[in-house]
Amino acid sequence: MIELDNLTLGYDRHPAVHHLDATIARGSLLAVVGPNGAGKSTLLKGILGLLRPLQGEVRLHGVVRHRVAYLPQQIDLDRTFPLRVDELVSFGLWHRVGALRSLTRHDRTAIAEALAAVGLNGFAGRPIGALSGGQFQRALFARVLLQDAPLILLDEPFTAIDTRTAEDLLALVRRWHGEARTVIAVLHDLDQVRSHFPTAMLLARELVAAGPTAEVLRGEHLFRARQMAEAHDERAPVCRRRAA
Amino acid sequence: MIVFEPLIAPFVEFEFMRRALVGCLALALGATPVGVFLLLRRMSLTGDAMAHAILPGAALGYFLFGLSVGAMTIGGLVAGLAVAMLAGLVARGTLLGEDASLAAFYLISLAAGVLLISLRGSQVDLFHVLFGTVLALNDAALLLIAAITTITLLTLALLFRPLVAECVDPSFLRTVSPLSPVAHYGFLMLVVLNLVGGFQALGTLLAVGIVILPAAAARFWSRTISGLLLAAVLVAVCGSLAGLLLSYHLDLASGPAIILAIGGIYLLSLLAGPEGVVTRRLLHQRHLQA
Structure with missing residues (x-):
């Protein structure tokens, strides 16, 4: 199980995603979705421990950090x-x-x-x-x-690849889910998420919704996510918000 | 045998030539593999900047103790490592990139080093520190180079897999192993050590030549990491031998002659190596079936 407790991650004091409270159950097959700059890849880096939280923490239960598998974006x-x-x-x-x-x-x-x-x-x-x-x-x-x-993190695993390859690799993801591994994937294709991922987390620099995919990807949530994508502001005031 | 005489006689007759050859061969074995990794990590200019950065430390050693191998080596090591660490800190803590912060530090170092030497020494001493004295390697210098080569080869053998992983996919190494900082800083340490070793023979300005040029030439000969390492060492050995012989027969400055000889092999590799311009152009005129 993964616990995100008031988690704020970012770069140079600017939050990419902030005040995130969520629990990801062991054996989940979870899609992390949201607009560009929503903090999806940053969240994966936070779970991996590649990025130290600006606030809050990530707690991994039953998983040693060095035994987490991570598929980075090809550009990395x-x-x-x-x-x-x-x-x-x-x-x-x-x-x-x-x-x-x-x-x-x-x-x-x-x-x-x-x-x-x-x-x-x-x-x-x-x-x-x-x-x-x-x-x-x-x-x-x-x-x-x-x-x-036991925990697999995939950062945009099906971006810029053909349909056949995506289908083959999705079959592998389903296999891992069948083996009770926890799989968290950052994805952009919402149809793909609806078809293959039972749970989803919608981010827009903060948590918009999390839970069963059909519930998370409702129109009002997606609309809200688009509205919440804020710009990086050099003059932003210090955030006073506390944990929920 | 007449053909071989000009190639062998200088080394048979003169001890200083044998010493120079041994020093260059040891450097070729240790410094060029480090150069291959510098090249693959796209840090060739970092190597150049760090070579300059060792100057004020070596100069301070010289200022206090004269042309002493030990004092200049320790000074060079401390200065090189300090500049590498400071440049890294500035790059991470400010808007300045690592290349710009290294450039800033090495320019300051170079100026400080030249100033320190000119305060106490002559033009000859300055020439010695900047371009080395490969034909005057004493026992202490040879032992130092040999020790650095031994440490380098052992460390590279131990860190080989983490270094390769860090080059290809740095985040992967950080997720599976705590060795990422060991590989990173261990490698920087090796760079500084080999530049300090090279400095004894080739001076602060030319030492980086035997580190980077063979690695760059090797890129035109092989597409595998082991092939690159082997080719780079061979290029450095052949270049050192050719440079020393040229300097002997034509009465040229030996350090520059060695680097120019390696540079000649680099140009030849660029043109005629299996991955070079001409070969690739010839090969590409007829495409394969699959």
Whole structure:
């Protein structure tokens, strides 16, 4: 279970998302939605501990922080680095091999199986720079598979990839949900959210609504979210708001 | 054998040439892998700035103790690390980016260093500190370079996987391991150490040449990380050998000759390496089937 307690996250004292109170149950399949700049990716970074809260806290129950799997946006990765696909995917075994241990035959089999599971048979030896956007996303999903994590955070996993790839990767997400893992995904396609994600959280720099997807994605909530997207203001006064 | 004589005789006959060669080979083994990672992390200019940053520390060592390897090394290390840390702090705490803050610090360092040396020393001493004296490496300098190379290779072996992970996907490393700061600061430490080692042979201005140029040349020969490391070391070894021989036979300044020889290999690689301009253009005239 994840508890967000009066959580405010931001950069340089400016909140990207503020005063967030929410509980995410173990085994949830949750979509985080909202307009651009709503604080969705920032929330994932806060849960991961990559960003220290300006106020409040994130409490992870039953999950060690280093065992959380995270799929970042592709723009955050350097695809020009001379690395092979299997080397990239092998990082998913970090919890087993760490920084020093060399890969065993068992590890190599696991990598091959993960590549097969995401439809990248025969791609192991290719440089990551030679992959298309969709293929690269499949490779990152293979890495998440190997992480075998109880909590999986996906930042815009289906952006700029074709329908077929998105469907294949959605099947993996459903599989993780079936295995009682907690999956939280930042998404933009509301139809996709309605079809595949039973719960949703609507953000617009603060919490607009959270709960069953049909309830959260009601017209009035979406309208409110659009209204609440505020601009970054250098002269903004100090926030005096306390926890709810 | 007549062909080989000009290549071997200088090293057989003269101890100072053998010492220079050993120093350069040790630098090639340690400094070039560091250069490969600097290049891959897009920090080539950071290396250049840090090379300048060690100058005031080395100069202070010189100011207090003369041309002493130990004093200048410790001074250089402290100054290099201080500038790296300060530049990082300024970049994180202010609007100034890391490149701009490093540029600010290294310009101040360079001016302070030159001023300190000119207060006490002659033009010869200044030349020594800025461009090194690869033909006058004493036991202490050689041992220092060898020790730095040993530390570098051991540290790189230990930090190899975290370093690669941090280059490709820094947030991933931070989520799976507490080693991210160890990799980051450990690597910066290696950069400073190798620049200080290179400074003994090539001076503060040219030391970065044997760090970055072989790595840049290697990029035209290989598309794998292990291939890059191997190619960079080979380029540095060949360049050092060629530079020393050129300086011996043509009576040229040895430090610049070594860096120019490596620069020549870089230009050759740029044109004729498998990933170079000409090869890629020739290959691209006929496309593959898949």
